[in-house]
Amino acid sequence: MHSNNFRKAAIMVLSLTTMLIGGYELYLRHLGYTISFDDSESIFADKKRKIYLPKDDATVFIGSSRVKYDVSTVTWRKLTGETPIQLANVGSSPIPVLKALSADPLFKGKLIIDVAEPLFFDLSGRSFERPKKCLDFSNDETPAQRFSFHINTLLESNFVFLDKDNFALSALLEYLPIPPRPGKMDFPKYPTEFSMMNFDRNNKMTDRYVDQDRKGVKMMQDIWMQLASMGAKAPPMPVHVIDSFIKDVKFQTDQIRARGGEIVFLRPPSSGPLWKGEQMGFPRDKFWEKILTVTGSKGMHFADHAELSKMNCTEFSHLRQSDTKIFTQKVVEVLSKEMGWKFKAGN
Amino acid sequence: MVFNSYTFIVFFAVVLFIHNLPFKWTFKKVHLLLASYLFYAVWNPPFILLLLFSTFIDFYVGKNLSTEQNPTKRKWWLAASLIGNLGPLAYFKYGEFMLENFVSLANVAGIDFHPLAPDIILPVGISFYTFQTLSYSLDMYNKKYAAEKSFLDFALFVTFFPQLVAGPIVRPDELIPQFKSPVKATWLQFNQGMFLLTLGLFMKVVLADSLLAGSADAVFSAGKDMNALDAWMGVLAFSGQIFFDFGGYSTCAIGIALCLGFTIRDNFFYPYAAIGFSDFWRRWHITLSTWLRDYLYIPLGGNRKGIIRTYINVMLTMLIGGLWHGASWTFVVWGGLHGLYLAVEKFIQDKRKAHSHEPGPHPHLKPNFAHAMLTFFLVNITWVFFRAQDFTTAWSILKSMFFFGNPKEVVLNYLDILKVTVVITGMIIVHWQMRHKKVLTVAESKPWWSVGMVWTFLLIMLILSQESTSSFIYFQF
Numbered sequence: 087m088h089s090n091n092f093r094k095a096a097i098m099v100l101s102l103t104t105m106l107i108g109g110y111e112l113y114l115r116h117l118g119y120t121i122s123f124d125d126s127e128s129i130f131a132d133k134k135r136k137i138y139l140p141k142d143d144a145t146v147f148i149g150s151s152r153v154k155y156d157v158s159t160v161t162w163r164k165l166t167g168e169t170p171i172q173l174a175n176v177g178s179s180p181i182p183v184l185k186a187l188s189a190d191p192l193f194k195g196k197l198i199i200d201v202a203e204p205l206f207f208d209l210s211g212r213s214f215e216r217p218k219k220c221l222d223f224s225n226d227e228t229p230a231q232r233f234s235f236h237i238n239t240l241l242e243s244n245f246v247f248l249d250k251d252n253f254a255l256s257a258l259l260e261y262l263p264i265p266p267r268p269g270k271m272d273f274p275k276y277p278t279e280f281s282m283m284n285f286d287r288n289n290k291m292t293d294r295y296v297d298q299d300r301k302g303v304k305m306m307q308d309i310w311m312q313l314a315s316m317g318a319k320a321p322p323m324p325v326h327v328i329d330s331f332i333k334d335v336k337f338q339t340d341q342i343r344a345r346g347g348e349i350v351f352l353r354p355p356s357s358g359p360l361w362k363g364e365q366m367g368f369p370r371d372k373f374w375e376k377i378l379t380v381t382g383s384k385g386m387h388f389a390d391h392a393e394l395s396k397m398n399c400t401e402f403s404h405l406r407q408s409d410t411k412i413f414t415q416k417v418v419e420v421l422s423k424e425m426g427w428k429f430k431a432g433n
Numbered sequence: 434m435v436f437n438s439y440t441f442i443v444f445f446a447v448v449l450f451i452h453n454l455p456f457k458w459t460f461k462k463v464h465l466l467l468a469s470y471l472f473y474a475v476w477n478p479p480f481i482l483l484l485l486f487s488t489f490i491d492f493y494v495g496k497n498l499s500t501e502q503n504p505t506k507r508k509w510w511l512a513a514s515l516i517g518n519l520g521p522l523a524y525f526k527y528g529e530f531m532l533e534n535f536v537s538l539a540n541v542a543g544i545d546f547h548p549l550a551p552d553i554i555l556p557v558g559i560s561f562y563t564f565q566t567l568s569y570s571l572d573m574y575n576k577k578y579a580a581e582k583s584f585l586d587f588a589l590f591v592t593f594f595p596q597l598v599a600g601p602i603v604r605p606d607e608l609i610p611q612f613k614s615p616v617k618a619t620w621l622q623f624n625q626g627m628f629l630l631t632l633g634l635f636m637k638v639v640l641a642d643s644l645l646a647g648s649a650d651a652v653f654s655a656g657k658d659m660n661a662l663d664a665w666m667g668v669l670a671f672s673g674q675i676f677f678d679f680g681g682y683s684t685c686a687i688g689i690a691l692c693l694g695f696t697i698r699d700n701f702f703y704p705y706a707a708i709g710f711s712d713f714w715r716r717w718h719i720t721l722s723t724w725l726r727d728y729l730y731i732p733l734g735g736n737r738k739g740i741i742r743t744y745i746n747v748m749l750t751m752l753i754g755g756l757w758h759g760a761s762w763t764f765v766v767w768g769g770l771h772g773l774y775l776a777v778e779k780f781i782q783d784k785r786k787a788h789s790h791e792p793g794p795h796p797h798l799k800p801n802f803a804h805a806m807l808t809f810f811l812v813n814i815t816w817v818f819f820r821a822q823d824f825t826t827a828w829s830i831l832k833s834m835f836f837f838g839n840p841k842e843v844v845l846n847y848l849d850i851l852k853v854t855v856v857i858t859g860m861i862i863v864h865w866q867m868r869h870k871k872v873l874t875v876a877e878s879k880p881w882w883s884v885g886m887v888w889t890f891l892l893i894m895l896i897l898s899q900e901s902t903s904s905f906i907y908f909q910f
Binding site: 091092093094095096098099102103106107124228229230231233234237238241247248250253254255256258259260262264265266267268269270272 | 434435438439440441442443474475476477478620621624625627628639643644647841842843844845846847848850851852876877880881882884885886888889892893894896897898899900
């Protein structure tokens with residue numbers, strides 16, 4: 087091929103790629119999709135770097151998707167004047183991150199630990215995988231990876247199609263009409279608007295998903311119930327195992343407190359049969375109360391607050407956006423009025 | 434820094450810009466050298482010292498070897514280079530492995546020895562640049578060419594960023610002469626380089642990471658016997674992943690160098706179209722296999738010391754080649770299997786030659802697709818040991834592949850099986866069709882718009898895959 091011909095091909099590549107990717111972006115925007123960040127190890131590492139902010143400047147959240155969805159970081163920032171540092175991970179236990187924070191002599195800030203009992207008390211190790219991966223990345227992150235993260239952030243802030251969970255090649259392939267393989271348990275691809283994430287790592291379900299996507303809501307309800315039924319089939323945890331586990335938690339929380347840190351346990355809402363199942367599987371007196379008593383910590387359980395206990399999680403496990411604002415307001419109010427937490431904004 | 438990262442895009446854009454400014458050639462070389470150090474340092478800055486150490490020692494040894502006539506002293510200088518290069522490699526790459534084996538031996542001997550587990554970080558690409566610099570000292574010792582006088586050119590040869598951390602392992606006489614006079618890519622070279630860079634990234638990001646890695650990881654981490662289909666799919670996925678990952682890196686490296694105006698030789702040549710194992714090693718990781726041939730197999734005596742020594746030399750070379758890949762007995766078995774295949778192939782070829790009265794190739798040995806598939810099948814068996822983290826896993830996968838696993842245990846879903854089937858079938862077809870061709874030659878023979886269409890497809894898939902910053906498998910070697 088003549089040099090000129092390769093140049094023509096290169097010009098064609100640039101033009102066609104710009105047109106096709108641009109068209110895809112416009113199409114997704116036309117369908118009503120908005121910017122959502124990938125919940126990558128890099129963004130976790132970015133948030134984790136902020137844990138050393140002064141105690142009166144920030145609060146760290148650890149746990150599962152419940153606190154990631156239900157605490158609105160925008161509302162938190164507005165009410166407290168402080169930075170919410172979201173280190174929770176979907177489908178995960180807070181324990182690996184709690185251990186990392188307690189082992190870090192420089193961390194002495196405010197900490198909220200989300201208790202979603204099936205994950206908090208999951209000792210199988212499965213719910214440790216994601217946080218461990220994030221922590222490992224955070225410890226080993228190279229300067230090149232950090233620089234890439236900043237460029238990626240710039241791009242993700244501007245392009246809807248840069249959403250790996252929903253619009254990447256691997257996600258698009260999951261839309262192929264392929265039946266499940268007998269003997270292989272796989273969850274279907276989560277509905278696109280079930281999980282949108284902002285730069286604070288705060289997830290949300292869009293109103294369109296909650297109000298209009300009946301099939302998608304039913305899918306998530308079925309997934310939670312399937313997971314709950316799998317948990318229900320597991321043999322009950324022996325009391326000495328629970329005691330030993332909580333003793334470990336106490337060791338971690340004591341270490342943080344000894345350095346001047348403050349800790350509160352938080353039980354966000356769940357609804358319907360999922361909430362009933364969680365009450366049966368993890369009776370409050372044997373789990374939630376025990377955590378608070380043994381660790382000598384204060385806690386906020388949604389069921390203790392009339393306005394929160396009335397809230398309905400559409401897909402049983404997470405609050406809709408408008409409710410996350412109310413929930414966050416209540417959390418801030420309880421923390422400042424009942425637990426003596428001081429916030430910059432004076433709530 | 435990995436090629437499949439935004440950091441690299443910015444880095445490469447800046448390097449290209451400066452390289453094409455009207456500065457003096459020496460300035461441009463200094464710039465390339467500093468860029469190469471930066472490329473390496475953003476992974477782990479202190480390990481730059483290892484690179485510098487390797488550079489200094491081989492430059493100095495090379496200089497002395499070129500003037501020293503006393504054979505004993507020449508041997509001492511060579512020993513200094515071997516210790517200086519292989520010492521750090523032994524410590525960083527094989528330290529833990531050697532300690533583990535020493536502890537096992539001590540325990541077997543009844544000595545209760547439990548040392549603290551060492552925490553050694555493996556410097557990225559140490560095996561590659563060690564072999565590259567070592568080849569210079571060995572060539573100097575063999576008086577292959579004159580010692581390099583310019584430290585700048587030599588340092589750039591050691592650290593040239595496109596191939597620094599995962600090859601191709603370039604020989605001094607291939608790269609250093611290119612630094613002697615000003616080099617700037619022509620438009621054709623630049624566009625071809627960009628095409629190769631896109632192709633290499635497509636191989637790595639789309640095919641290896643996005644479509645194959647998941648299935649390979651799922652099967653090799655299942656930790657149980659499984660259905661034969663799943664085991665085969667996992668192994669085939671890995672055979673594709675390792676090729677696309679490493680072949681992708683080499684293609685990127687060649688493309689990046691070409692964009693700057695430099696030529697680096699091929700490292701892969703459609704290996705899964707190989708007919709037999711000598712052919713496979715002429716197509717797979719060519720720069721390593723030729724390195725092992727020139728600096729290990731031939732010095733051991735090659736095929737010049739009788740048939741038995743030939744077999745021993747082949748086996749030794751492949752065992753060391755296996756160990757080069759990683760500090761684990763599974764890699765040694767991988768190398769050993771390849772050595773065994775090569776030995777059996779040589780044995781059969783020698784027997785056939787002895788019985789054939791016709792000149793030229795044996796009529797029944799005319800290369801065909803079935804031979805290539807038999808080679809591919811046997812290569813896949815070796816990949817089990819290469820990928821498995823231990824022998825228990827390897828044995829479980831092998832049992833499952835040959836229907837001695839648990840047929841009810843399924844690991845992959847239909848989508849995974851579809852992805853592996855489509856990609857591996859496509860890969861075999863392309864390898865077979867292209868087995869005597871070069872990608873750029875084929876591209877040059879096609880109309881510009883068809884090259885443009887294919888190139889656009891590669892780039893769009895690359896953008897859509899949104900897989901970035903995962904390391905290349907060969908970085909750990």
